[in-house]
Amino acid sequence: MLITPRSYGLYHPKIYEYWKKEGYEVVRKAGPHSEEDLITYLEGVEVLLVGTDHISKKVIQNAKELKVISKYGVGIDNIDCEAARKCGIEVLNTPGVNTEAVADYAFGLMLSLSRHIARSHFELVQEGTWNKTVGVEIFGKTLGLMGLGSIGAAVAKRAKGFNMNVIAYDPFPNEQLAQELGVTLVSLEDVIRESDIVSMHLPLTKETRYMIDCNRLKKMKKNCLLINTARGGVINELHLYEALRDGEIKGAALDVFEEEPPTNSPLFELDNVILTPHNAAASVEAVQRMTLRSTDNVMAYYESLRKAMAPS
Structure with a gap:
């Protein structure tokens, strides 16, 4: 998985140990990134936990392994959700956290x-x-x-x-x-x-x-x-x-x-x-909530897949 928000985990430093324990290989690249860099970083990546990076149609179409985008925040206008839908990629966000x-x-x-x-x-x-x-x-x-x-x-x-x-x-x-x-x-x-x-x-x-x-x-x-x-x-x-x-x-x-x-x-x-530099959501409490909710969204996504694939 690729994580780009700069403040992700800032007040939950053990969050990366949690990912590792759950079997995820985390690539940490603090954004925002250019379209070209995102295409490179997303090679072989299944999960994108993203902040303000612009996730364009081109980025999505080149992310062949991507299954889920978890937005670190509320607004998803930086993500081409229609392109994601056509590629079968789930887009999740964290309403109310900030x-x-x-x-x-x-x-x-x-x-x-x-x-x-x-x-x-x-x-x-x-x-x-x-x-x-x-x-x-x-x-x-x-x-x-x-x-x-x-x-x-x-x-x-x-x-x-x-x-x-x-x-x-x-x-x-x-x-x-x-x-x-x-x-x-x-x-x-x-x-x-x-x-x-x-x-x-x-x-x-x-x-x-x-x-x-x-x-x-x-x-x-x-x-x-x-x-x-x-x-x-x-x-x-x-x-x-x-x-x-x-x-x-x-x-x-x-x-x-x-x-x-x-x-x-x-x-x-x-x-x-x-x-000011897109700073309104940057409180300690909001960062804590965004970190946990964006993480939980990924876990819930894979849990729903496991349940769907389990024999009845």
Whole structure:
């Protein structure tokens, strides 16, 4: 088996002894990797335990022995699931393991962006200028959630502690959940127009790609803050850069990008952004859960095969 996530086993160092005891030969190659390298690494491999590496159709078609892909995390948009299905490869993920970690991080980005915390540390204290920056409070503001799944719901719970008015758009709305959380379900366009802060919590699909583009950015409030801990492709980054540069919205905090790691992004030029390296799920607790769940998924897969092959 091949394991690529950098943090896999970080807080479970004996996990490799467990694999060995169960008869697995583990190849550890911390990613993300290029398509060519993955093709090479997957020669003779039955199990791929993968993080953010892009598992393309070409990679899958060249992995002749591959039987199962266990995603270390929730989102599987980095895996060509249709190609995997056609090749008879099972794709498994770990829903719910990073909900609280990502919700914490999204809220941390809101606070840091609204009060210029990161900028104050690096630019104003370390450089010795000691100038105060005047931010805005998030207490009592309107928070617009794009997506009210498990992470969106966890963010809504935190927002209630700040007396925020929470509205949400979800393509498959759960009205009972919204009522329990005190969240008002509205249209996508209402979230865009009415929110002081917009926080993205939708998966990347054909329908959500570039959901936030120049047209929707122009409809946001001038003082709006945009937070993205979901997937980079839900926001058109060039359009976002232009909106931030031209003052169409006040600021943005991104933990995810269309290309990771981002290179030569125009967003690097701006001082009204916070950019972090796909870090939202990286809590000790989430890493522990992802390690165990992605491991258990592989074990459960082979156990189901054994049961299916056992004589009745």
